[in-house]
Amino acid sequence: MSLPAAFLDTVHHLIPRERRFDDPLSTLAFGTDASFYRLIPKLVIRVESEAEVATLLRAAHSHHVAITFRAAGTSLSGQAVSDSVLLVLGDNWNGRDIRGDGAQIRLQPGVIGAQANAWLAPFGRKIGPDPASINACKIGGIVANNASGMCCGTAQNTYNTLAGMRLLLADGTLLDTELPDSVADFQARHGALLDQLGELGRQTRANPELAARIRHKYRLKNTTGLSLNALVDYDQPLDILTHLMVGSEGTLGFISAVTYDTVPDHPHKASALVVFPDVETCCTAVTVLKQQPVSAVELLDRRSLRSVENMLGMPLWVKTLSLGACALLIESRAASQSLLHEQLAQISASIAGFPVEKQVDFSEDPIVYNQLWRIRKDTFPAVGAVRETGTTVIIEDVTFPIEQLAAGVNRLIALFETHGYDEAILFGHALEGNLHFVFTQGFDTPEQIARYSAFMDDVAHLVAVEYGGSLKAEHGTGRNMAPFVELEWGKDAYQLMWQLKRLLDPTGILNPDVVLTNDPQLHLKNLKPLPAADEIVDKCIECGFCEPVCPSKGLTLSPRQRIVLWRDIQAKRRAGLDTRQLERDYQYQGIDTCAATGLCAQRCPVGINTGELVKKLRSQHADHPKTADWLAEHFHGALRGARLTLLAANSARKLLGAPRLARLSASLTKASHGRLPQWTPAMPQPLRALALHPASHDARPRVVYLAACVSRVMGPAAADREQSSLLDKTRALLEKAGYQVVFPDNADSLCCGQPFASKGYPEQAEHKRQELITALLHASRGGLDPVYCDTSPCTLRLVQDLGESRLDLYDPVRFIRTHLLDRLEFTPQDAPIAVHVTCSTQHLGESQALIDLARLCSKQVVIPEGIHCCGFAGDKGFTTPELNAHSLRTLKDAVQYCDEGISTSRTCEIGLSTHSGIDYHGLVYLVDRVTRARAL
Template sequence: MPLADLIEHLLPRLPGDALVTDPAQLLAHARDAAPFSDGGTPAVLALPDTPEQVSHILRTTYELGVPVVPQGARTGLAGAANAVDGCLLLSTARMDRILAIDPANRLVRCEPGVVTRHLNEAVAPHGLTYPPDPASRDRCTIGGNIATDAGGVCCGKYGTTADYVLGLDLVLPDGRRTRTGRDTVKGVAGYDLTRLVVGSEGTLAVVVGATLALRPLRPPALSLLARFPSLTTAGDAVAALTATGYVPSALELLDRATSRAVHALGHPLMRPDGAATLIIESDGGDPAGELAEMAALCRAAGAAEVTVAADPAESRRITEARRLVTPALAAVAAGLPGDATVLVEDVAVPRSELPKFIGTTEEIAHRHRLRLYTLGHAADGTLHPAVVFDRADPDESHRARLAYDEIMAAALALGGTTTGEHGIGTLKRDWLARELDPASLELQRGLKRLFDPKNLLNPGKVVQA
């Protein structure tokens, strides 16, 4: 329909600055951070600041047949927030209020635009924390975390976003409002619609409010860094830690190339030699004692060198090595000719298959003549192979895409999944069809049709209706 007609229907119940048609701003909002996943051309950007305005927008677009793409901070890596041609982009950035903090029941109610770090800063004075810890926590929002069921470094011990979502305030594609979930610790009345919406990437409903569980502040943590001569010995250390029942608050694995990149950025504890690095953090009741035992397990598995922190300051220096991975890879890309970019992939395999999978990714990179860096959460088997390539070079871009597909296939062959925490979006939609059996895929398509019979909410994402 003509843009003027759409705006004419929307404006009477929206603030004057809630609709944006400036081409530069539309272009800036047309896609998220995913490569190989171009966005379409949106018609308008809507910036509501209340649930009522969201309901009005969706009721109007549903009646007029206009597709809607929900967006948060656009830090996603699967193309789920990418525009489709002629759509209305629905940004929840202005809905950034923390509505209530309830220390007695250890929960918080907030809007979807609240930045993850800001939520934690708000609940900390009450002795509470929101454990999910995505790498983009300084920018990503709670709504986006819910859309992708975001995880993070500590999810091996503390779980993912889904483990903390008690209830959701939703606007359905036709503008109706509903609430799922409960405020109680237990609750099994009816189907679990809350869990269904978490991870649905904005294809079933728009989140306009969330009730989240909180936990007591984590105790001070201590860390160690262990360097290994082979992937096998690093894998043996992970297996030994798991077998003994330790649940570290972080267990991060960096391959040879990633360790070298962080070393090149100047981290004092990293070395250019060695095949793998493990970074382990403990925040248990006796972190020093646990780390001493975990260090012994690493040495027994074949670690060439183990550095154990004696105090929180040394621990922060160790864990900083993991936080430096993203800037280290950005520095690698910046030092290359052409238009180099970093494609961060996201797969999960059984923990026992970590060494084999990383070895396979190294072979794939060698065969396609690509720079590949693999890091991940060894505690739960989620890995992020990152390919650095020149997107201005058609041949290198083609090889990067081939490598991407081979890495997805390798994960499935080892009993894994094509996404551990980034989601499907458009980037992995075809791979979802390969991962799921036909009956499961049809059930998922049926759910999409039930929630969104006109296929107007984030169409083309996750599954094809």
């Protein structure tokens, strides 16, 4: 059934074409969230303002068009998918207002949770909710799902830390509870609605049995159904309304801003891991710890510990634990170290009488602390990594009353065995009786679906009926538990929820079938397929954790969406369907605009590097192997050609002028589909071939200088105030520090192979890499001398899989911090400096070290928010400049007070300079400027 023409007419007049998506590729890509449900929207709209949302809601309300809101799409229960209209937050929802030295913060729904905490960190504060997805999920989803987490409990969730809200009702009406005029206007226009809310509250509080049930349910962690506690906790209709919106999963309105009362973020913390001999002892210890000054108590059953016992870095004793063992990971935090130590002593004493099988005592050591938490955090991905291809990972989320936790855990484990879920693991936030259980499930056959259905029926009866617990503690009701809401709550409470839904959404347009449904089989419908696509990505669980660091997200596809589309293409191919149009669209959306930097792998719970898939696909279409062979064997000739190209571009600049050449070049690049590179004022001037001098034999320590091919070809831009090349500047800095600089033989023929690898020629890439390693071993006297590489991407490629090689390789950051700090005196400059941490620097683990070095050099260091990758991707800034422009679209505003930026990749610096309005240079320029040789 198509959307009404009148509604579409409103959309077409309101939303630019580039923010409307109705093609098969885009609707499938956006039809995916982290849940195991799949609905394909008829229309996806990227909304950029509250006014747009209000107009769309009014039109949808008038024409009975169903609307679903999407923030980050990390929700697990099917609340962010739609077969109608999906409204996705665009870039312009990142506003914040910090008040009272961080005591409160107002946030728009597009802010990532971790970013909010980064803004609050200087004040020693944070928002209360701390979901495991906090590095990816957004405030809109955190509020709409009433998300919590490991330390949040119930006291610090959104519902209990809410200070104000700005919202739109289903008919587009705006209310801002912090603006008296808005409140007065709303009361005048919607007085009847407020009166009805107030009356429902009075009726609920006057019903002792119902009120008591509601209070009991919210004594526990609970996100099943609507937030009925608003009706017993508050008597003012506006308070009832705003608290009903929390946890409503987009079924009652749109939240355009929320104000939090923040909570302390204590700097001192320690963790311990205590393994008890059985579940009963473990859960009894939890009831004791509930009364102690703990910030988190995480339960891990034996199966969850077994799932991670073979991972690198795990303690060997994990393998030796008994069959029934059950562990608690305990954390305590405090404002001072002395208070922390008092708390630790109190906690330890409280459980000293319990029998223990194994124990790691409280430690403040970050190495020990992080290892312990890694055990907990790796359990979920461990199951995902070993599942059978084609199955999905399901993570369920229930609460037992804490006094019945032991019995509940044992009964759940028995259900795993009854239904044959042998791989299922159980862990969770024990202080709240909140347990997550993870299992793998296929949906390809009726038998598989029937097995899942029977299991969920048994779980629902066990948790909700036998134990009076919550079927959803923090993941939201969604489509998954909507059929079980009445079972958990009873008829009266369930009908009250429907009354609220019909009052606030009378036409039923907001996220229908989510939270409340009339379909008892809804949880078994529209199940997402996860067909085999490629072994590189088959373990993807489509969680979306990768998306915040992807430079192409919002321009074309994110890593998650690339995988979704490639899975669909492969499934259609196997079914004999025509995929030619889909593949043509995927070429640009999925392959050409992927930066292939691999940052997605750092965020992925199962370590998937979607860039590796893209490079593999490029190699399948790399149809010039002979040309690649020739270039590999005549690399000095390729560099000569690059210098001539830069010379021609520089001559054209002098002849036409920079503005005219930039316009002409942009047109030619677009017309040639990227075959002709785009010229910008940041384009380098050519460097002459490297002039080598025989190494002297003096007493100075030697360093082999590997100048990357880009450093050997690309000089400064004509307009750059720094006219020394990176090569000259690096050599001067090394010599200032007292080093004898040695170059490898035949330097202009050497290359790490990165250009070949990114173009899909892995054999030629590896040939060049091995050739370079051999040359560096010779130059470094078999690894005796350190090798300094002036470009971090080249360093990263070389250090991967070095095997038995004794090569001692350094990128600029690591070499400066380990070899030059004691040889140079730093005098930090007053002028602010912008820092770009390249993808390769992040992979090398030198991100913080680069920032620390910048702070040695300048009293003011700016690290632009939200820019994880510049999108230049080797040469894509020339051939696909829109990727670079999109990735750096917020850079200029972020660095407006800086005169210079630094990085560790010459090509990245071209794009950074182009889109920031300031010159970006290698780190060595800054270090050289603020240092002098230290007297040794």
